[in-house]
Amino acid sequence: MTTDVRVLRQADWDEWYENLLRAFGGVAESSEERALWNVLTEYDRSLGVWDGESCVGTAGAFSFRVTVPGGASVPAAGITAVSVAATHRRRGILTAMMRRQLDDIRTWGEPLAVLTASEPAIYGRFGYGIGTLQISAEIDTDRVRLSVPPGTDDVRLRYAVPAEVLDACEAVYARLVPQRPGMLARRSGWEGLGLLDSEDQRGGASPLQCVVAERDGEVVGYTRFRVKPEWGPTGHNGAVMMVDVEGLDPAVRAALWRFLFDIDLTSTLRTRGRPVDEAWQHMVSDIRRCQLRMKDSLHVRVVDVGAALEARTYQAPVDVVFEVEDSFCPWNEGRWRLTGDAKGAVCARTEDAPDLALSVRELGAAYLGGVSLASLAAGGAVRELRGGALAEASTAFTSVVAPWLPHGF
Template sequence: MTTPDGYRLISPDRDRSAEMLHVVGFAFGFTVPAKEADFIDRIIPFDRARAVEITDSARGPEGALAAVHASFPFTTRVPGGATVPTAGLTWVGVHQGHRRRGLLRAMIADHFERSLARGEVISTLYAAETAIYQRFGYGLAAPALRMELARGTALRDVDGADELTVTVDSADAARDGEIVRDVQRRLQRPGTATSFPDEYVADLFLDIESDRDGAEELRIVVVRDGDVPVAFALFARKESWSDAGPDGKVRVRCWAALDAAATHRLWSVMVDFDLMGATQVDKIAPGDPLVHLLKEPRGAKAAHYDNLWLRILDLKGALEGRGWSADCDVVIDVADEQLPANAGRWRIRATSGNATVERTEDAADLTIGMQELGAAYLGGPTLSALAAAGLVREHGAGAVTELSRAMASDVQPVANLNF
C-alpha cells in the first residue's frame, strides 16, 4: 500500500483518542468541551482504528495526526435471511490542513485490505458527502424515507397491538443495550446490523450535553409481548412554544419493530407525547409497515434520502453469502480499480435460493461496475432500474432482467442504526 510522501499509516493507541477527536473536529467543524471529550475512549474500537501520522516537518509537526478512520465489526442481514461479516466504516476524517494530498485514498485502501484480512465481505457506511465514496465503489444500497408525523397521527388498526405493553424511561446503555441487541438479532430486514461490539452500544447510547441542542436527555420506549421486547425507539424531546401553545418536537435517533403489531404499538406512543407538536423520524424503508399504516400519508411530510452505502469487498464471498429469489445463470464482467481480485468475468448460477459464483472465460452477458453491484446487493435498487439509467450494459438479451429478478428482495432494505 502506498502512503503519500511525508506521512505513514499507524494504529493509534487509546491514549491518542484526544488527537483523533481533534482531527475529526477539524474535518467536520465541531468542538467538544474538554469536560466531555473523554466520550471517544468509550466508543472507538481501537483494535480497528487507524490514523495517518506526519513524518515530514514540511507537512506539519512530526508525529501529529493528519487523518483518522475506524470500523465496527457488524453482521448484516442480507436477502434470504442470512448474515454476512461487515466492516462498518466510521469516524473518517482528514484534517483541513492536509486535504488534497491523497490521505483519504490511502486510508480507504488500508480499510479494504484490513477488512478483507478479517474475512469481512462488505463494507458499509453513512456518507457525509455522497460523491466522495462513490469514487471508491460504494453504491446506494438502501434509499429511505424521513417523516415528520403530527401529534395524534392516525394509524390503521392492527390485530394484537393493544395487547402489547410499553415502558418509557431514560435510556441507559447498561440496562437497555441488551434489549436493543435482542431486537436487532431478530430483525429480518436486509441492511440491518444483527450483531455489534460493546463500543458500538456505547456509541448508540451516547448522550453528551453539548450535542443535545437544548433537548432533554436520551429516552427509550420499549414495546414487549409478555416479557419479550419486540420494538424500541431511542429519542429525545425538545420543547418549543408558539402563540398557539406548546409545539415541541420529538427527535427519534433510531428505532426497530419486529412486526406490524409492534410497529403500531410503538408509533401510537411516539406520536402522542404531551406538549409535542410533531415527531421527526428517519431510517424508514419505503415498504415498512409504518408507511402502510398511516391513514393520511400526505400529512407525514415524507422525503427521500440516502441511507446505507455499501461496497462489496469479496465478490465471491458476498454474492454466495446472500439469498437469491429466482434461478439464474448469468456471466457478469466486473470492473474494480481498487480491488483487482474482483475484476473480470464471473458466472453466477443461482438455484433454489443459493448461488455459486466462479471465474469464467465465457463471454459476458452484462457489464457492471462495483458501485452498481453494491447498490443492488441488498435487493433495494434493482439492476433493471440501474440498466435503465445507463449504468449497466447488457450484451445478452434478457440477462439484466434475469439477474435483476434473482437479486430482488421482497423486503426492502434499510439500516436502522447510526454509525
C-alpha cells in the same frame, strides 16, 4: 510528500481523534460520547497519517457483521472516522488510506466494506455504491390519524428508565437483525450508542425517554424519544423527537407508533433514518402531511466478488455471467458466473461470454437488494449483453423487505 500511514497506537488516540473532530468542524463532543468512541475504537484496524509529529489523516474499520438477503450475517468492515486535515488536501492521503484499508480488509477475509458518507460524491471512485436509503418525516399529528391492525390494543406499554431496560431492548433488536438486510449485529459495547444523551444531542428537548411494549410479561418492543415542549398564541405546539422504535410484530409496532402520535401537548412527530418501506406510511390518513424526505444511508463496497455473491441468496433462480470492472481492486476484475436461488449460490470465475457488464460500484449498490440492476441499467451504469439477463438478475437480486441501516457508526 513525507507523510506516513501507520496503524493507530493507543497512545496516539487523543491526537488522532482531535484531528477527526477538527475535520468535521471542530465542535467538541460530550465526555460521554468521546469516551464511548474511545472504547469502541479498534486500534489494530485503524489508521493514522502522520506528517512528522502531526496527525493529518484518520480512518478506521469496525469489525461488523451485516445481514444480507436470505438472513445470513456476513463479516463486513465498517469504515469510519475518515478525515484529512485541511492543510493536507490534494496530496493523495485519502487515496493512500483507502488503498491500505481495502488491502487489509482483503487479508482479513471480509468480503464487504460499508460506510456512511458525510459527502456521498467522495467514495464512488473507490468502488462504493449506495446500497440503502432512509426516510425522515415530520408528521402533523394534530391532523394525521393512524389506523392500527388487530391486536394493537392487547399490547401493554409502560415507561421505563432507558438504562434499566437496555438488555431487554437489545434482545428485541437482536431478534430483528436477521429479518432485514443491512442491519448490524451489535457487538458488546455498541448498546451504549442508544443511551447517549448529552445536552448537544437534545436540541432543546427533554432527556431521553423510553417506553417498552410487553405481551404476557415479555418485552416485545420499545421506543426511545425526547419531547420538545413549545407554546404558541393558540396553545401547545410541542414535538416528539423519535430516536428509535422497534417491535417484534405489526401490532407491537403499531402500538408504539400510536403512543408517539398521542403524547399530550405535542402536535408534531419527527423521525429520521427509518426504513423506506416501514408500515406506518400505509397506516396514516394523509401521507402529504408527513413531509417525507429521502437520503442515502449505507454505502456498500464488494471486496471479494465471489465470496460476497455466494454469501446471500436470491429471490428467483439466476444464472448470469458478470463482467466486473474494478480498477481500484483489480483482483475483482473479470468474468464471474453466478448461479443461485433461494437456497444458496455459487459464484466463480469463468471464461464464458458475459451477460451483464458493470463496475463493482453498481454491484455494491444492488447487493443488499434495495437498488434495482434494471434501474442502474436505465441510468447507463449496467450494460445488458444477453437478452433477458437484466430482468433475470434484477428479479433475483431483489429483497422482500428494503435494506436498512439502523444506526450510524
